[in-house]
Amino acid sequence: GQQVMQIPQYQHVQEGEDFTTYCNSSTTLSNIQWYKQRPGGHPVFLIQLVKSGEVKKQKRLTFQFGEAKKNSSLHITATQTTDVGTYFCAGPYGGATNKLIFGTGTLLAVQP
Amino acid sequence: NAGVTQTPKFQVLKTGQSMTLQCAQDMNHEYMSWYRQDPGMGLRLIHYSVGAGITDQGEVPNGYNVSRSTTEDFPLRLLSAAPSQTSVYFCASSTQGPSSSYNSPLHFGNGTRLTVT
Numbered sequence: 546g547q548q549v550m551q552i553p554q555y556q557h558v559q560e561g562e563d564f565t566t567y568c569n570s571s572t573t574l575s576n577i578q579w580y581k582q583r584p585g586g587h588p589v590f591l592i593q594l595v596k597s598g599e600v601k602k603q604k605r606l607t608f609q610f611g612e613a614k615k616n617s618s619l620h621i622t623a624t625q626t627t628d629v630g631t632y633f634c635a636g637p638y639g640g641a642t643n644k645l646i647f648g649t650g651t652l653l654a655v656q657p
Numbered sequence: 658n659a660g661v662t663q664t665p666k667f668q669v670l671k672t673g674q675s676m677t678l679q680c681a682q683d684m685n686h687e688y689m690s691w692y693r694q695d696p697g698m699g700l701r702l703i704h705y706s707v708g709a710g711i712t713d714q715g716e717v718p719n720g721y722n723v724s725r726s727t728t729e730d731f732p733l734r735l736l737s738a739a740p741s742q743t744s745v746y747f748c749a750s751s752t753q754g755p756s757s758s759y760n761s762p763l764h765f766g767n768g769t770r771l772t773v774t
Contacts, residue, residue: 546716554697576759587747588700590762633699635760642757643688643707644715647700 547572549636549648557654564624566651568617568634575637577610577617578645583630624655659683663748663766670738670773678733678769680748688753688761689731690715691723693744694768700747706731707753738773745770 548571558564568577576595580588592601594610594617601608607620617634631650638644664679682689690705702715706725720742722734731750735742746769751761 587765642760649699
């Protein structure tokens with residue numbers, strides 16, 4: 546079946562270091578979304594990418610969609626303690642625009 | 658504006674018991690869905706609905722029933738709880754329409770933490 550994997554599963558960084566999580570899909574995705582979940586909280590939508598090779602930035606966060614539309618990445622520059630949480634990518638399940646399949650997530654811990 | 662409201666926040670059940678997890682949204686969203694979250698497995702889609710009276714299965718529908726009698730409410734029923742259903746359950750809604758080219762962003766509730774002993 547369709548799978549969306551993220552690496553690493555867990556990353557511990559010192560505050561100020563950079564962080565990257567990678568999202569790899571077993572199928573081509575028409576679009577990809579990224580969510581952030583703070584510890585004990587619920588997922589919150591961050592951004593959506595739809596074009597091959599697309600790059601979007603939100604302050605210290607840079608999101609990229611692969612050329613083949615099967616992978617994506619999230620890069621955080623100079624992490625802060627407020628970046629702590631689990632980051633999920635998500636794409637269409639079975640190509641359907643009304644179903645989202647989520648990646649396995651990357652838990653980011655930031656030490657002050 | 659409350660957004661997506663889930664009740665209860667916590668629940669403990671014994672094997673074989675039944676219960677309903679409630680989900681309500683006040684954003685007039687047509688699309689609603691239920692996910693379960695387990696460690697290391699991300700969020701998995703249980704059931705979803707594209708409008709009142711319409712429901713369909715997701716990735717892991719077994720052991721769960723849903724109905725959608727109104728636009729606002731989308732309850733999830735466990736008919737006979739099993740320890741494997743111990744999880745955190747999230748309800749989510751979006752503006753997804755039938756002619757959308759891409760998935761619409763999901764708005765999540767705060768979740769229900771369910772333990773089945």
